[in-house]
Amino acid sequence: MKNIIETIEDSKREIAPGFFETRRRMLLLPMLALPVALGRAGNALANQLSQEGSMTGPVPNDTGLLDWESFIKQCVPVAERLHKDSSASGQEAYLHWLASMIARTRTSNIPKAKLGRFGKLQPQVSFGVSYRGTPFFIVEWELEPGAFLPPHCHPNASVCTAGLEGEARIRNFEIIGQAPEFSSRQSFLVRETHDEIIGRGRINTLSSKRDNIHTFQAGRIGARGIDISTYHGPDVGFSFLDISGKPKDSEGRIFEAAWKGQSV
Amino acid sequence: MTHEITTEELEIGEAAEIFPGVVVERRCFLRTATIAFGSLAIPGLATAQLARPGDARLSYEEFLKEVIPVAKRLVSDTSLTGQHRYLLTLASYAVRLADVPVPQMRDSGQGAGTGTFIGANPGGDPFIVLHWRMEPGTVIRAHPHTYGNVMTLGLEGEIRVENFEMVGVRDFEAKGTFKVRKTQSQVLTPGQVNLVNLERGYIHGFQASARGGRGLDITTRIREKRETPYLNLSKRPVEIEPGVYEASWGT
Numbered sequence: 001m002k003n004i005i006e007t008i009e010d011s012k013r014e015i016a017p018g019f020f021e022t023r024r025r026m027l028l029l030p031m032l033a034l035p036v037a038l039g040r041a042g043n044a045l046a047n048q049l050s051q052e053g054s055m056t057g058p059v060p061n062d063t064g065l066l067d068w069e070s071f072i073k074q075c076v077p078v079a080e081r082l083h084k085d086s087s088a089s090g091q092e093a094y095l096h097w098l099a100s101m102i103a104r105t106r107t108s109n110i111p112k113a114k115l116g117r118f119g120k121l122q123p124q125v126s127f128g129v130s131y132r133g134t135p136f137f138i139v140e141w142e143l144e145p146g147a148f149l150p151p152h153c154h155p156n157a158s159v160c161t162a163g164l165e166g167e168a169r170i171r172n173f174e175i176i177g178q179a180p181e182f183s184s185r186q187s188f189l190v191r192e193t194h195d196e197i198i199g200r201g202r203i204n205t206l207s208s209k210r211d212n213i214h215t216f217q218a219g220r221i222g223a224r225g226i227d228i229s230t231y232h233g234p235d236v237g238f239s240f241l242d243i244s245g246k247p248k249d250s251e252g253r254i255f256e257a258a259w260k261g262q263s264v
Numbered sequence: 265m266t267h268e269i270t271t272e273e274l275e276i277g278e279a280a281e282i283f284p285g286v287v288v289e290r291r292c293f294l295r296t297a298t299i300a301f302g303s304l305a306i307p308g309l310a311t312a313q314l315a316r317p318g319d320a321r322l323s324y325e326e327f328l329k330e331v332i333p334v335a336k337r338l339v340s341d342t343s344l345t346g347q348h349r350y351l352l353t354l355a356s357y358a359v360r361l362a363d364v365p366v367p368q369m370r371d372s373g374q375g376a377g378t379g380t381f382i383g384a385n386p387g388g389d390p391f392i393v394l395h396w397r398m399e400p401g402t403v404i405r406a407h408p409h410t411y412g413n414v415m416t417l418g419l420e421g422e423i424r425v426e427n428f429e430m431v432g433v434r435d436f437e438a439k440g441t442f443k444v445r446k447t448q449s450q451v452l453t454p455g456q457v458n459l460v461n462l463e464r465g466y467i468h469g470f471q472a473s474a475r476g477g478r479g480l481d482i483t484t485r486i487r488e489k490r491e492t493p494y495l496n497l498s499k500r501p502v503e504i505e506p507g508v509y510e511a512s513w514g515t
Contacts, residue, residue: 065345089321089455092359096457100352104345169505196427196448197507201344202464203352210456219506253451 002237007262065106075101076133083135086232091158091207098136098160098228099203107164107200110226113140119264123147123218136230143168143218150264151215151257152240156233158207159214166223167199172211173243173255182239182259190243192253198225208232213241240264321362328387331357335484339390342486344463347413354391354415354482355457363419364480367395376403380472391484398423398472406469406495410436411487414460414468418452421477425450425458427465428495431508434466436493438513444495446507452479462487467495 066074075098082094113128123144131138143149143166151173161170172194180186193211198204206212216223239259247255322330331354338350367383374380379399384392398404398421406428416425427450431443447465450458460468493513501509 085320089360092455092457093356096352096356096359100349100356103348103352169507191451193451194448196450197445201348202447203348210453 002262007238065104066101067106068109068111071101071105072133076135080135083230083232086208088207088209091209091232094230095158095160095205095207099162099205102160102162102226102228103201103203107162110138110164113138115140115142118149121147121149121264125149125216130226136228139227139229140224141216141227142224143216143222145218145220145222147216147218147222149216150240150260151213151243153213153238154206154208154229155212155236155238156208156231157212158230158232159205160228161198161204161206161214161225162228163198163200163202163223163225165200165225166221167197167219168223168225169195169217169219170198170204171195171215171217172204172206173213173215173257174211175213176254180259182237182261185258185260187256187258189248190241190255190257192247192255198223215243238262320360322357322360323362324364324385325387327357327361332389335390339484339486342462344461347461347463347486348459350484351413351415351459351461355417355459358415358417358480358482359455359457361417361419364393364395366397366478369395369397372396372404374404374407376405378402380404385480388482391482394481394483395478396481397478398470398476400472400474400476402472402476404470406467406497407492408436408467408495409460409462410466410492411462411489412483412485413462414484415482416452416458416460416468417480417482418454418456418477419479420454421475422473423452423477423479424471424473425452426469426471427458427460428467428469428497428509428511429465430467436490436513441510441512443502443508444497444511446501446509452477469495 078097079094082090082097085091085093111130113130115126115128118125118127123146125144125147126142128140129137130140141149151171171192173190174193176189176191179188190213194204196202196204198216204214206214239261240263241257242260244256247253334353334357335350338346338353341347341350364385367385369381369383371378372380372382374382375398379402381397383395385395387393396404406426425448426446427448428444429447430438431445435442444467448458450456452458458468460466493515496512496514498510501507
């Protein structure tokens with residue numbers, strides 16, 4: 001059973017035997033690249049546009065924020081101490097500490113990963129590892145407009161997802177009762193616990209104890225962001241799920257689900 | 265679900281009823297300032313306190329002692345990012361709270377019917393700590409936060425919390441209908457938080473599960489107090505995928 005990083009890196013190699021593909025950013029999200037290219041003026045323009053016309057709401061101003069090196073220097077020592085407590089409340093404290101630190105970090109300064117297309121998803125979903133450290137590693141993701149990353153679990157791990165550009169809908173689920181092993185195709189029940197918008201300056205978290213399954217649906221302009229992932233127990237792999245479109249219990253937001261392995 | 269309080273208007277040691285049956289007292293600044301300056305003088309102390317060994321839960325008093333100096337340091341940045349950092353930092357302490365004593369409560373006045381209650385735990389500064397309880401199936405009507413941000417913490421039971429934002433420019437005095445977008449729908453259980461930043465997710469409403477629920481609203485006033493309307497929301501979204509609803513302000 002592969003873990004998330006191995007799956008991402010295998011995905012880059014899977015394109016064709018001996019053929020490596022590196023996705024270019026030039027054509028993707030051109031509207032969103034503009035503010036970066038134009039610096040502060042672009043940010044101001046983006047802010048104004050957001051306020052006036054779009055649904056994304058105001059976006060953070062990068063002024064006075066931590067650069068990447070300061071983020072690592074200030075975040076990691078405390079994160080290492082908090083990481084020692086893998087209880088539910090310990091993971092919550094850890095995740096909210098990470099979130100409070102990434103919220104004050106200049107997003108344009110976060111290392112860019114070398115992205116590779118993931119699986120055969122169409123519109124495309126791309127991943128790359130942008131930071132490997134202790135106790136966390138960071139996976140950058142990019143969703144083309146309308147792209148869908150199927151639901152998947154993160155056993156024994158927590159994830160702090162931070163939006164960088166564009167917008168996606170992120171939903172979290174929890175397993176009700178006991179789920180079968182990943183190899184089983186037997187159905188089980190999951191409950192939707194979060195349904196929210198992720199975009200620049202917005203954060204979603206999951207821990208090994210709650211909301212451990214998540215799925216992404218990109219909006220009309222696509223989305224880019226990072227997952228700050230941390231293991232709080234042994235790495236036992238992961239699996240995607242099929243979750244029924246219609247809830248079995250609409251009031252309780254309970255759905256039927258089944259594991260579907262690591263391929264999409 | 266918060267009625268925000270102007271503690272600045274109180275004299276030190278003065279108590280005021282900010283809600284029927286809910287009394288707050290302004291605490292002595294010098295005492296808390298001593299703690300605040302003490303931690304400022306030692307770089308890293310505030311964060312070091314955060315990193316407690318093991319599954320150590322905080323009592324309410326320990327929580328206040330640890331979080332107040334940090335909150336005082338962060339509260340002055342009222343930008344979107346500053347509020348985000350402030351609320352997430354409060355959350356990183358609050359999630360370690362053991363249960364909090366239940367104060368005397370009265371009807372919240374914000375329910376769609378009866379069965380929602382609110383009180384206050386003493387001691388917050390620069391925030392106030394409101395303590396709420398919802399009976400099974402009850403609803404707190406959606407309302408905007410225009411001058412105080414909120415970190416909601418679940419303590420008992422289960423509540424669905426929904427956050428909304430106005431589409432386009434915010435206007436809390438808009439006449440007629442306008443569009444709002446649901447930015448979050450979350451099941452809030454003990455130890456989990458929901459954040460209301462005045463720039464993000466600033467309208468919230470609560471629906472209690474069959475088990476009801478109880479929790480805290482840690483509220484920090486950062487803007488001028490003003491009248492708070494309620495949100496009248498269409499039953500179905502007018503645009504399903506972005507989750508956009510037609511709405512109007514009401515009383």
